Amino acid sequence: xxxxxxxxxxxxxxxxxHPALRDVSLELxxxxxxxxxxxxxxxxxxxxxxxxxxxxRQSGRLAISGLDVSGKNLGRVRALVGLVFxxxxxxxxxxxxxxxxxxxxxxxxxxxxxVRTRVEEALALVHMEEYAARVSHHLSVGEKKRIAIxxxxxxxxxxxxxxxxxxxxxxxxxxSLIELLRELPQTMIVxxxxxxMVKELIPRTVVMDHGQIAADGPTASVLCDPVLLAEHGLxx
Amino acid sequence: xxxxxxxxxxxxRPSPVHRLDARIKLLLVTAFILTxxxxxxxxxxxxxxLLALALSAELLSNLGIxxxxxxxxLALPFVLAALPVLFTTPGxxxxxxxxxxxxxxxxxxxxxxxxxxxxxxxxxxxxxxxTTTFPDILMALRALRLPRLMVAVIGLMWRYLFVIVDxxxxxxxxxxxxxxxxxxxxxxxGGTVFWRAKVAGGMAGSLFLRSLERSDRIYNAMLARGxxxxxxxxxxxxxxxxDWLLLGGILIVLIFILAVGQIAWG
Amino acid sequence: xxxxxQPMHIPDGFLSTAVAVALWxxxxxxxxxxxxxxxxxxxxREVPVMGVxxxxxxxxxxxxxxxxxxxxxxxxxxxxxxxxxxPWASVIILTCVVGVxxxxxxxxxxxxxxxxxxxxxxxxxxxSFAAFSLVxxxxxxxxxxxxxxxxxxxxxxxxxxxxxxxxxxxLSGTSPANIAIPAMAGVHALIGIGxxxxxxxxxxxxxxARPDLLKAGETRNKGNALVWAAGGLLTLLLAVLxxxxxxxxxxxxWVAGKAGFLQTAREPLIKIIPGYLFPGVSNTxxxxxxAGVxxxxxxLAAAFAIARARRRKTS
Numbered sequence: 001x002x003x004x005x006x007x008x009x010x011x012x013x014x015x016x017x018h019p020a021l022r023d024v025s026l027e028l029x030x031x032x033x034x035x036x037x038x039x040x041x042x043x044x045x046x047x048x049x050x051x052x053x054x055x056x057r058q059s060g061r062l063a064i065s066g067l068d069v070s071g072k073n074l075g076r077v078r079a080l081v082g083l084v085f086x087x088x089x090x091x092x093x094x095x096x097x098x099x100x101x102x103x104x105x106x107x108x109x110x111x112x113x114x115v116r117t118r119v120e121e122a123l124a125l126v127h128m129e130e131y132a133a134r135v136s137h138h139l140s141v142g143e144k145k146r147i148a149i150x151x152x153x154x155x156x157x158x159x160x161x162x163x164x165x166x167x168x169x170x171x172x173x174x175x176s177l178i179e180l181l182r183e184l185p186q187t188m189i190v191x192x193x194x195x196x197m198v199k200e201l202i203p204r205t206v207v208m209d210h211g212q213i214a215a216d217g218p219t220a221s222v223l224c225d226p227v228l229l230a231e232h233g234l235x236x
Numbered sequence: 237x238x239x240x241x242x243x244x245x246x247x248x249r250p251s252p253v254h255r256l257d258a259r260i261k262l263l264l265v266t267a268f269i270l271t272x273x274x275x276x277x278x279x280x281x282x283x284x285x286l287l288a289l290a291l292s293a294e295l296l297s298n299l300g301i302x303x304x305x306x307x308x309x310l311a312l313p314f315v316l317a318a319l320p321v322l323f324t325t326p327g328x329x330x331x332x333x334x335x336x337x338x339x340x341x342x343x344x345x346x347x348x349x350x351x352x353x354x355x356x357x358x359x360x361x362x363x364x365x366x367t368t369t370f371p372d373i374l375m376a377l378r379a380l381r382l383p384r385l386m387v388a389v390i391g392l393m394w395r396y397l398f399v400i401v402d403x404x405x406x407x408x409x410x411x412x413x414x415x416x417x418x419x420x421x422x423x424x425x426g427g428t429v430f431w432r433a434k435v436a437g438g439m440a441g442s443l444f445l446r447s448l449e450r451s452d453r454i455y456n457a458m459l460a461r462g463x464x465x466x467x468x469x470x471x472x473x474x475x476x477x478x479d480w481l482l483l484g485g486i487l488i489v490l491i492f493i494l495a496v497g498q499i500a501w502g
Numbered sequence: 503x504x505x506x507x508q509p510m511h512i513p514d515g516f517l518s519t520a521v522a523v524a525l526w527x528x529x530x531x532x533x534x535x536x537x538x539x540x541x542x543x544x545x546x547r548e549v550p551v552m553g554v555x556x557x558x559x560x561x562x563x564x565x566x567x568x569x570x571x572x573x574x575x576x577x578x579x580x581x582x583x584x585x586x587x588x589p590w591a592s593v594i595i596l597t598c599v600v601g602v603x604x605x606x607x608x609x610x611x612x613x614x615x616x617x618x619x620x621x622x623x624x625x626x627x628x629x630s631f632a633a634f635s636l637v638x639x640x641x642x643x644x645x646x647x648x649x650x651x652x653x654x655x656x657x658x659x660x661x662x663x664x665x666x667x668x669x670x671x672x673l674s675g676t677s678p679a680n681i682a683i684p685a686m687a688g689v690h691a692l693i694g695i696g697x698x699x700x701x702x703x704x705x706x707x708x709x710x711a712r713p714d715l716l717k718a719g720e721t722r723n724k725g726n727a728l729v730w731a732a733g734g735l736l737t738l739l740l741a742v743l744x745x746x747x748x749x750x751x752x753x754x755x756w757v758a759g760k761a762g763f764l765q766t767a768r769e770p771l772i773k774i775i776p777g778y779l780f781p782g783v784s785n786t787x788x789x790x791x792x793a794g795v796x797x798x799x800x801x802l803a804a805a806f807a808i809a810r811a812r813r814r815k816t817s
Contacts, residue, residue: 243606243607244606245606245607249807250810251808253731265612266612266613266667269514269611269612269613270519270613272514272515273514273515273517273518273519273522273613274519280790280793281790281792281794282792283795284790284793284794284797285674285793285796285797285800287666287797288526288796288797288798288800288801289800291797291800291801291804292800292803292804292805293804295801295804295808296804296807296808297632298808307608309534310608311513311608311609314511314512314513314514314516317516317671317676317677317682318516318671318676318677320677320678320681321676321678324678324681334516346675349516350676351649352514352515352518352609353514354513354514354515354516355515355621356515357513357514357515357611357612357613358513358514358608358611361514361604361605361608361611361612364606365605365607365608370576370606371604372656383537385537385548385549386533386537386594386598387542388549388553388599389548389549389552389553389556389594389598390553390556390602391556392549392550392552392553392554392555392557393552393553393554393555393556393560393598393599393602394557396553396554396600397555397557397561397602398561398789399557400554400557400560400561401557401560401561401564403561404561404565405560405564406565407565408564408565408566426568427566429570430571430699431569431699432568433567433575433696433699433702433703434699434702435567435703436565436566436567436575436577436699436700436703437699437700437701437702437705437706437707438702438703438704438706438707439565439598440562440565440577440579440582440700440701440703440704440707440713441703441704441705441706441707441708442702442707443558443561443562443565443713444555444558444562444586444706444708445707445711445712447555447557447558448551448715449556450554451547451550451551451554451555451718452550454550454554455546455547455551458550458680459546460547461548464546467549475515481733485698492640500789
């Protein structure tokens with residue numbers, strides 16, 4: 001199987017009846033990087049929350065690395081999908097950086113040595129090796145974002161899913177985060193409003209609006225279609 | 237995204253109960269619950285009359301009786317605490333059960349009385365919460381001479397409740413998202429119970445710190461708009477003669493019910 | 503999610519009016535003192551700090567962790583608020599949390615609110631404060647005292663508050679002391695472990711991130727000998743009284759009889775109004791039927807009124 005992420009005809013309504021996803025289909029092959037763009041309320045975050053079963057799908061098919069996202073597979077899928085939330089404060093809730101990055105491996109029941117190795121590797125990947133003993137609460141937003149990414153890298157995920165990775169960053173922190181994302185080899189889905197980053201970094205772009213996929217194609221052609229962008233409230 | 241709106245129990249409907257002044261509603265609900273509390277055990281006719289009053293108010297509120305019954309069930313598990321009185325109250329004919337237990341008649345009477353009083357009272361409280369917006373309840377509390385500082389604190393709490401509950405839900409979600417399994421044998425997922433408790437504690441601690449910092453920002457924003465520690469509010473609208481009439485009428489009915497209960501069953 | 507996770511919020515109907523009113527009075531006095539003390543300390547910042555942290559404790563009660571077999575541990579928060587903000591602020595915060603839970607979510611009754619504030623806010627706070635300060639003192643300011651104190655404060659706040667609930671139920675004649683007290687004590691000795699562990703975890707996070715807050719608590723709490731004494735006394739009293747009451751439930755009934763001033767007040771009232779004024783009411787069965795008919799008429803009238811109002815609107 002070549003597809004890491006398989007989303008087929010997924011629809012979802014919130015309990016108040018508000019439909020958030022309508023017949024969404026999306027496939028990512030191994031190592032592929034996709035940007036998810038669209039206005040607020042388009043259904044981007046809802047789709048991301050489906051990928052590791054935080055929101056249970058109501059119809060359609062959803063598989064990660066060939067594993068159906070449901071029931072007894074959920075634990076396995078959550079280790080395979082590294083979901084990085086928009087606000088790193090939601091993700092960092094332990095006293096030290098080490099504890100936060102170690103959460104996933106400890107939860108998986110890995111041995112203590114293995115946990116330490118995983119944490120070191122993950123921190124090295126985001127270039128924050130010397131931060132292990134630091135207190136998460138006191139880090140800058142840019143540092144917190146990197147640590148939040150490390151907290152999922154320590155699970156060795158097959159897919160990285162990032163919600164608004166550059167939101168709230170100053171230009172320097174944004175630049176260094178973009179360079180970090182460029183280095184990471186994982187299959188990646190990035191939901192964002194930062195179109196310049198998409199243009200620079202991500203070869204394929206999916207436009208979402210009103211819970212539907214409005215366009216899906218090479219970034220160069222999608223972002224150079226002024227009619228399409230205007231129709232979905234996007235600006236370069 | 238799912239949000240914490242489910243917390244607000246207010247149900248907007250056009251109804252005379254919704255329109256009734258919050259002060260009157262709060263007073264009447266309190267008097268009603270006090271009446272139920274003061275009614276003697278086994279005063280079934282009194283309970284029937286109180287239930288009839290509650291049911292009529294519920295009908296008039298346009299929310300449907302089912303809504304009230306469904307919510308009132310939520311408050312019932314506590315009756316477990318009263319279950320032992322079935323067996324320990326002396327007196328009356330006995331109904332023998334296995335394990336050497338025996339239900340006495342007066343035990344049954346006491347248990348049913350407690351459960352009924354509780355069930356009737358909680359319906360009145362539900363009526364208040366679902367037909368009155370929270371700002372109106374705050375206004376009523378202020379009008380009934382609750383310290384203004386306290387009302388101000390509760391008002392601010394209500395304002396940020398939704399924000400902070402959302403924050404907690406996002407944290408729980410972020411934890412859930414990383415609660416994975418290796419899929420290989422030999423690894424038992426979940427960690428130890430102590431570790432899980434410590435993680436929950438870390439969440440509570442960081443929630444506390446972030447809330448403290450948020451309160452600083454809110455304080456600055458209040459200062460920026462001229463806050464000086466004094467809580468001011470607009471004067472309350474005057475009560476209409478009809479409001480007074482209703483208040484007096486129902487209070488008289490409640491006092492009558494109370495008197496009958498006390499005299500006949502007290 | 504709306505129903506409380508700790509079987510600690512007493513609904514209306516479970517306390518005798520005398521017990522409920524007495525606890526309302528005690529709570530009101532303590533709350534008034536607490537507002538004065540916190541106002542002096544925080545000044546204008548009182549409203550935003552208390553309001554936001556009350557919201558935080560309310561929301562924090564949703565935090566949980568899996569224990570085993572589908573059960574989970576939760577936070578009540580009295581110990582945490584006491585350790586981090588001091589006893590007076592904790593009383594205010596817990597009062598607001600418990601008050602909103604009763605007013606809005608019917609989590610605990612309105613007449614019983616005084617008792618619930620007393621148990622969770624006042625007992626929970628003073629007991630936590632006494633336990634935490636004692637362990638801190640014994641540890642000579644070493645770090646382990648912070649953690650041990652946090653755990654003990656959390657555990658004891660739940661355990662002792664549960665004893666208070668059981669005693670109040672027993673005093674009200676709602677649950678016999680020899681069953682209610684051991685049952686509540688047993689269940690909450692376990693639930694308290696969760697509270698203790700979460701409190702410990704939260705304190706260690708704050709110690710790592712903002713040790714200054716805990717230091718500030720230390721100096722602030724120097725002048726709180728009164729709370730210290732109250733907490734110690736309440737702990738001792740409830741810890742000694744409960745086993746006694748559960749061994750001698752008759753003793754408690756005797757107290758309840760004495761405390762039931764309403765019973766004694768009622769007697770002359772009944773004598774004043776002679777029985778012949780309500781000749782029919784003395785027959786319970788007849789009275790029940792009468793009430794049933796009258797009740798049905800009231801409800802029918804309401805239904806009729808609402809139907810008429812609807813018809814008028816549609817026409």
